Every structure is written in structure tokens, then in C-alpha cells.
Amino acid sequence: MLKHIGIVGVSPEGAALFYRQLSRAAGHLLAPNEQPVLSLHNEPLSQYIDAIRKDDWHAVGSLLRRSAEMLARCGARVCMTPDNIVQHGVYLAEAGSPIPWLTMTDLVAAAIEQDKRKTVGIVGTKLVTMASTYQTKLGLKGIHVLAPEAKEVELLDEIIFGELIYGTARPESRSAIHGIINNLCSRGCEGVVIACSEVPLIVSQETSSVKLYDAVDILAEGAVKYAAGRN
Numbered sequence: 001m002l003k004h005i006g007i008v009g010v011s012p013e014g015a016a017l018f019y020r021q022l023s024r025a026a027g028h029l030l031a032p033n034e035q036p037v038l039s040l041h042n043e044p045l046s047q048y049i050d051a052i053r054k055d056d057w058h059a060v061g062s063l064l065r066r067s068a069e070m071l072a073r074c075g076a077r078v079c080m081t082p083d084n085i086v087q088h089g090v091y092l093a094e095a096g097s098p099i100p101w102l103t104m105t106d107l108v109a110a111a112i113e114q115d116k117r118k119t120v121g122i123v124g125t126k127l128v129t130m131a132s133t134y135q136t137k138l139g140l141k142g143i144h145v146l147a148p149e150a151k152e153v154e155l156l157d158e159i160i161f162g163e164l165i166y167g168t169a170r171p172e173s174r175s176a177i178h179g180i181i182n183n184l185c186s187r188g189c190e191g192v193v194i195a196c197s198e199v200p201l202i203v204s205q206e207t208s209s210v211k212l213y214d215a216v217d218i219l220a221e222g223a224v225k226y227a228a229g230r231n
Helices: 012-029 045-053 057-074 084-094 104-114 135-139 150-162 171-186 215-227
Strands: 005-009 038-042 078-080 119-123 144-146 192-194 212-214
Touching (some): 038 057, 045 057, 045 084, 078 215, 192 215
Parallel strands (some): 119 144, 119 192, 192 212
């Protein structure tokens, strides 16, 4: 029997995109009569933003755990969040959680290792690109992570927080993010981690000449396989 999957939303736009990608992954990997039950719960985004600005990761973990508890009451047997910015809080949320968590960073690291990439770039918010969210997991596997240049990091933050989390993107923002990815490639990256759940609104493998590791897509596929007992 398939496990009931719980989605812990943070950014409403990111959670909605992940729900769609999870449904697509299930449709691709499973038969029509084998589709898993999906449930979504979120606490207000503003509470997460306030906690992150205060560097209060215990509060972030508590918010995530509260959603896990609600999802467990709905019948979910595993949960995950597609939001890269709160991944540090997942480890705190796991303590006392009534159901297990799937961790996006672990799945992304495994995918890159399997492809034998040695240097990858990363695109996301400043808190993700300049911190250890992915760098530690990948570094332990001998994979070097290159962050965008300082001005590009600031520009990414402006685009993500000013446009993408609201589901919009100006043409110049699309061009800017593609330019950042191209610059990472020119610095020697063999692939780029898309470490923001909203960036796929304007970036896809079809529009990129380099291998993209979309963290949300990888999480969706991993969740479906877990629900089906394949890993």
C-alpha cells in the first residue's frame, strides 16, 4: 500500500508548484490506480520570514514540526518541504516529529554524485547560496559548489523575494537568471543546482545548455519512490 505523502508548505507559490510536480512525478512513475494520497499544510509565510530574519532556527523547526503534526493527523506517513531556505530547520523539526521527513539536500547530493559531477553551481536566495545548505552535503561527497558572484547573489534575492514568490517575473529578470547560470558555467561548473522552488517558473532544462539539478523535481521523484516502497 502506498504511503500517504504530506507536503509542508512555506512559500505558497513554491508549495503549489511542488504539489504539481509531485503529481506529475506520480503520474510518470506509477500506474493510474497506484497514485498516492497527497495532503498539504502550511503556517503563514510571514512567521517563517520573521524567524529567519531573527536567525531563530528553533522557531523555524517548530513551525515545520507543527505542520508535520497536522499532516500526521490527516493520515500522512511521510512529509517533506520543497522550500530550500528552511532546510536547516528540517533537522530541528525531525526531533519529536510524529512522521519521518525526506530531506531534499540529501536527495540532490545523491543525484549529483551518481552523475559523477565534481563542480556545480547553485542558484537560490542569498541564505542558500552563501550558506552551508548544500555546500556541506556536497562537500562531503567531494563535490565543489560555486556560488554566484556577489552582485548576482543580491540580484537573485531581489528577483526571488520581489517577484517569484508572488508568481511573477519580468522579462529582464528571466534574462538575468539565465545570465547568472551561464556565468557559473563559464567558471567551470558541470551542472547547476536550482535551489529555489520558484526559479523553475522561468528556468527549465529545455532553456539551459548545462545540466540542471532542480531540487524540487528531485524531491518529488524521491517522494513518489519512497511512497511506493522503492527506496
